[in-house]
Amino acid sequence: MKNVKRILALTVSAALAVSCFAGCGNGAKKNSDTIVIGCSGPLTGDAAQYGVAVKNAIELAVKDVNDAGGINGTKLSYVFEDDEADSGDKAVNAYNALKDNGMQVMVGTVTTGSCLAVIEKTKQDNIFQLTPSASAQDVTKNDNCFQVCFTDPNQGKGSADYIAENKLATKIAVIYDSSDAYSSGIFNTFKSEAEAKGLDIVAEQSFTKDSKTDFSAQISAAKNAGADLVFLPIYYQQASLILT
Incomplete structure (x- = not known):
């Protein structure tokens, strides 16, 4: 329960950050009534346990926020893509799919290699990124990406x-x-x-x-x-x- 509450707090903070910065998430399908949160992580493959855990926790957090009326009346929408903990094309493809689904803030990726594969893209696209568990120091080399876990x-x-x-x-x-x-x-x-x-x-x-x-x-x-x-x-x- 503590972990779910933590993810909830982080999700709300990230969503609030998105709502405060005009133009965040260039190219995304924007809806003033909804903030779209995207995440990618492994749902299949060796590291699937980690991705499933994060996916389920964020789903609970988003439901909790929406059931309480959203953020100042704005509801959250949540999309998740399987990147298989890949550090190459699969991670990039998952990121592009999230963008196509209107992602405005990214809570992820779950694993280090996948996160390093997309940090330049979130910077270029001006998307606020918060990773719960990618632990390499280079994850936060850009000013749009933040890290929850220890390095x-x-x-x-x-x-x-x-x-x-x-x-x-x-x-x-x-x-x-x-x-x-x-x-x-x-x-x-x-x-x-x-x-x-x-x-x-x-x-x-x-x-x-x-x-x-x-x-x-x-x-x-x-x-x-x-x-x-x-x-x-x-x-x-x-x-x-x-x-x-």
Whole structure:
């Protein structure tokens, strides 16, 4: 419930911002009685759990606002597109579909790679963008896009500090997705902070989106290096395979 209320507050804030700026969302189908909120995220594929969660939360938030009379009498309309957590054409196509449906404010995207794929487009189109969960620092490099969650460097530094402060391990192996901006962003900061804290990274193992079903080589490397802890800055599907 707390998360739903948070999304509700963010949605209202974003919608109010849109209503205050003339010309926001150039090219959108404007209706003075409705503010169109768009979002894209993965409804299919490996990261679908995240997209479905965000989609459902925003739907609840929009319903709550509309049931209460809207924003100063203006109702909210909500459209969502599946981008499959893609960092290329699928993310761009989802964004273009949202524009075609009259999007005036964007709550999204859900994942980092997709967000990086469209931030220049929302800037060019003058669309207020608020991402609930894309965590790369570059997500907010333009002045129209804002970020709710902590960043990748926050997560990497926090993880290394926690391991060191609680003396969980001294020899660490890392398995990360080198093809994913989210995973690589966390790993890079974790590595530098771990070294600063006197932790020894004995194995740096990576995989890509095209090789994420068999991790026997990475696990063997961690074992042979004498690691007593494995750090996994990755999504849950791959982590579950490694843990098994």
